[in-house]
Amino acid sequence: xxxxxxxxxxxxxxxxxxxxxxxxxxxxxxxxxxxxxxxxxxxxxxxxxxxxxxxxxxxxxxxxxxxxxxxxxxxxxxxxxxxxxxxxxxxxxxxxxxxxxxxxxxxxxxxxxxxxxxxxxxxxxxxxxxxxxxxxxxxxxxxxxxxxxxxxxxxxxxxxxxxxxxxxxxxxxxxxxxxxxxxxxxxxxxxxxxxxxxx
Numbered sequence: 760x761x762x763x764x765x766x767x768x769x770x771x772x773x774x775x776x777x778x779x780x781x782x783x784x785x786x787x788x789x790x791x792x793x794x795x796x797x798x799x800x801x802x803x804x805x806x807x808x809x810x811x812x813x814x815x816x817x818x819x820x821x822x823x824x825x826x827x828x829x830x831x832x833x834x835x836x837x838x839x840x841x842x843x844x845x846x847x848x849x850x851x852x853x854x855x856x857x858x859x860x861x862x863x864x865x866x867x868x869x870x871x872x873x874x875x876x877x878x879x880x881x882x883x884x885x886x887x888x889x890x891x892x893x894x895x896x897x898x899x900x901x902x903x904x905x906x907x908x909x910x911x912x913x914x915x916x917x918x919x920x921x922x923x924x925x926x927x928x929x930x931x932x933x934x935x936x937x938x939x940x941x942x943x944x945x946x947x948x949x950x951x952x953x954x955x956x957x958x
Contacts, residue, residue: 763925764951766944767818768795772805774939781945785814790830794937799833814838821845840877843867863889872901877927879907891920898922911946915954926951
């Protein structure tokens with residue numbers, strides 16, 4: 760299987776459709792505090808033309824049960840991505856895939872890792888790069904979606920050094936905070952696919 764590519768922090772249908780057309784496997788919508796934050800209704804409108812083969816990801820952080828329920832009911836995601844410890848307090852139906860976020864340096868790294876997880880720094884959506892050599896050790900323990908600080912000009916190196924199962928990008932494919940750049944999205948996806956074919 761080719762590497763999973765998630766474009767995160769999307770906010771409107773036109774950008775979502777461009778990301779899908781460029782080859783994204785997953786589209787992420789932020790429901791946590793962020794310049795990219797959307798409402799469940801806005802996200803629902805943005806994904807109406809997304810094919811079933813592309814995952815619709817709800818990105819949250821320490822959500823209250825009612826916040827998650829609102830996202831579940833109105834956005835109807837395929838995936839919930841939130842910090843690993845959050846899942847214990849949430850009612851996640853079996854048809855929603857769990858993507859626990861394991862943060863660099865956290866206790867979750869030392870514990871038994873989930874089979875599939877997102878790995879990033881302490882803060883999300885700010886372009887902070889994790890230590891790739893440390894990440895490579897973590898990636899060997901499960902299917903890692905590498906996030907944080909990935910960009911068009913470094914993702915090939917990240918893939919070679921870390922060996923992730925997937926990659927996740929947000930701020931590096933924007934023209935300004937919260938505003939996605941369709942050309943940068945396309946270039947990022949092309950860089951990932953080129954790196955795959957070289958490996």
